Amino acid sequence: MTDIPTALAEPGPQETPAAAAGAGAMIVFENVAKVYDPNVVALEGASFVIEKGEFVFLVGPSGSGKSTLIRLLLKEIEPTTGRIIIGGRDLGRLPHRKVPQLRRNIGCVFQDFKLLSDRTTSENVAYALKVQGESRNAIRRKVPEVLGLVGLTHKGNSYPDELSGGEQQRVSIARAFVNHPPLLVCDEPTGNLDPDTSVGIMQLLYRINRSGTTVLMATHDREMVDKMRRRVIALEDGRIARDERRGGYASE
Amino acid sequence: MLGEAVRSIGANLSTTVAATMTVLIGMFLLGLVIAFATYARSWSDDVKAGLVVKVFHDRDATPQQVNALRVQLEKNPHVDKDRIEFISAQEGLAQMRKERPDLFGTDLPYNPLGPAWTVYPTKAEYVEEIAAAIGQGTKAAPYPAGVHNVTYGKEKAKRILKVANIINAIFGIAVLVLLSAAAILIANTIRLSIFARRREIEVMKLVGATNWFVRGPFMLEGLICGLVGSLLAVILLFVSKEAALPSLLPRLTSDPDVQALGFWLNAMILLGLGLLLGAAGSGLTLRRFLRV
Numbered sequence: 001m002t003d004i005p006t007a008l009a010e011p012g013p014q015e016t017p018a019a020a021a022g023a024g025a026m027i028v029f030e031n032v033a034k035v036y037d038p039n040v041v042a043l044e045g046a047s048f049v050i051e052k053g054e055f056v057f058l059v060g061p062s063g064s065g066k067s068t069l070i071r072l073l074l075k076e077i078e079p080t081t082g083r084i085i086i087g088g089r090d091l092g093r094l095p096h097r098k099v100p101q102l103r104r105n106i107g108c109v110f111q112d113f114k115l116l117s118d119r120t121t122s123e124n125v126a127y128a129l130k131v132q133g134e135s136r137n138a139i140r141r142k143v144p145e146v147l148g149l150v151g152l153t154h155k156g157n158s159y160p161d162e163l164s165g166g167e168q169q170r171v172s173i174a175r176a177f178v179n180h181p182p183l184l185v186c187d188e189p190t191g192n193l194d195p196d197t198s199v200g201i202m203q204l205l206y207r208i209n210r211s212g213t214t215v216l217m218a219t220h221d222r223e224m225v226d227k228m229r230r231r232v233i234a235l236e237d238g239r240i241a242r243d244e245r246r247g248g249y250a251s252e
Numbered sequence: 253m254l255g256e257a258v259r260s261i262g263a264n265l266s267t268t269v270a271a272t273m274t275v276l277i278g279m280f281l282l283g284l285v286i287a288f289a290t291y292a293r294s295w296s297d298d299v300k301a302g303l304v305v306k307v308f309h310d311r312d313a314t315p316q317q318v319n320a321l322r323v324q325l326e327k328n329p330h331v332d333k334d335r336i337e338f339i340s341a342q343e344g345l346a347q348m349r350k351e352r353p354d355l356f357g358t359d360l361p362y363n364p365l366g367p368a369w370t371v372y373p374t375k376a377e378y379v380e381e382i383a384a385a386i387g388q389g390t391k392a393a394p395y396p397a398g399v400h401n402v403t404y405g406k407e408k409a410k411r412i413l414k415v416a417n418i419i420n421a422i423f424g425i426a427v428l429v430l431l432s433a434a435a436i437l438i439a440n441t442i443r444l445s446i447f448a449r450r451r452e453i454e455v456m457k458l459v460g461a462t463n464w465f466v467r468g469p470f471m472l473e474g475l476i477c478g479l480v481g482s483l484l485a486v487i488l489l490f491v492s493k494e495a496a497l498p499s500l501l502p503r504l505t506s507d508p509d510v511q512a513l514g515f516w517l518n519a520m521i522l523l524g525l526g527l528l529l530g531a532a533g534s535g536l537t538l539r540r541f542l543r544v
Binding site: 074097100101102103104105108114115116127128131132175 | 462
């Protein structure tokens with residue numbers, strides 16, 4: 001399960017001293033800034049390294065740059081300045097046609113689940129595999145396996161609107177994780193869920209992290225962050241205000 | 253991928269049906285236009301082919317004068333050299349007896365006609381020039397010695413050529429307008445379809461679908477729209493041809509040389525164009541609205 005697909009694991013030929021320094025790094029941000037037109041600074045001077053296997057909370061008020069950071073990771077947008085290296089690959093030098101390959105190695109979980117409402121749980125999960133050209137046999141094998149992992153074995157034939165919010169989020173985690181990507185990025189995965197359900201989701205993410213997957217989770221959930229005591233990167237007005245090994249939601 | 257396309261067509265049935273209907277109407281009209289345009293063209297070609305220059309000699313024209321004219325005609329580059337027909341006075345009389353028995357009855361004291369030439373131009377447009385080239389004389393004696401008259405159906409020729417040109421131009425414009433309309437409508441339908449499925453596209457990109465995997469179903473949808481639309485148009489054309497032609501036929505010229513483009517060739521053109529339109533329409537939209 002901890003096998004890291006070569007696309008992310010092998011450092012490209014464009015490797016630099018900085019990237020080499022963090023050879024075990026999953027994510028490297030080097031002085032990254034993003035300025036939207038006209039002159040809206042979303043992110044500024046962001047530098048940090050996230051090692052393989054870490055569990056990192058990304059906290060900060062709305063508009064502090066969390067979503068921008070995540071979109072930069074997925075190469076949905078390009079940084080105005082600075083460098084982003086994921087699994088040894090410099091995103092700035094990643095050609096456009098290789099972007100799908102990058103995204104296959106990053107599982108994504110969002111606050112609004114982003115499930116397809118006209119497909120069942122199994123079909124939603126299978127979709128991620130189908131898109132990547134997986135064989136029918138592999139799909140038949142992998143989907144029940146991951147549904148078992150998230151505890152939805154019995155809901156395979158349900159449509160999203162027949163599921164609770166927590167269940168829908170589990171489906172979306174299953175879809176993100178069905179490929180066993182080395183990196184899982186979550187944008188407020190518990191934002192729409194009640195506290196009890198959130199705990200279940202967090203436990204699931206924690207389990208996934210323990211299997212070796214790096215997890216980066218943007219969140220507003222103060223209680224959760226304080227309880228888990230993992231690494232916290234806090235953003236404020238587009239700048240990194242805090243980066244603590246075992247931090248809480250607010251500075252102490 | 254075909255499965256995805258079919259699924260997406262099912263999910264957006266109304267827009268897809270709308271696009272298909274538009275292609276159907278456009279292609280049906282285009283089929284009619286092609287049929288009528290080729291018919292008109294064939295008809296005008298047929299009339300044009302009948303345009304000839306006739307040269308009538310005097311009754312007492314000498315063989316030298318007749319020969320001189322032949323030499324002159326053969327030198328003219330606009331004259332079809334293999335089709336310079338000599339009609340002797342006797343042949344002319346026999347012909348006229350057949351055509352106008354009231355004037356050329358059996359009991360004529362003498363043959364009033366001289367020898368004549370029927371000259372075919374290389375192109376119908378040249379009849380006037382050929383006639384002018386023969387008649388290089390003064391106003392009092394407009395023709396060379398021994399030539400009595402030169403005719404080429406001046407007004408008729410001009411009118412026919414003009415009508416044919418106008419018909420061709422109008423049909424050409426109509427075809428162009430219809431084709432662009434159909435392409436734009438398909439493009440618009442695909443845009444609606446993209447818009448209706450933007451969530452699905454978002455998910456596709458998130459899970460790392462390649463550009464072609466995202467585009468493919470839309471591309472196929474456009475192709476299917478174009479193909480099904482033109483297929484229905486062909487069926488409709490066939491039905492209306494079977495229904496309408498019997499009542500139309502008596503009114504049309506019975507000349508077997510005047511023909512519209514064969515139905516099945518027309519159908520193949522429509523189907524090919526339908527595919528092309530589908531591809532062009534969806535390609536156009538995908539480039540603009542589906543930046544992956």
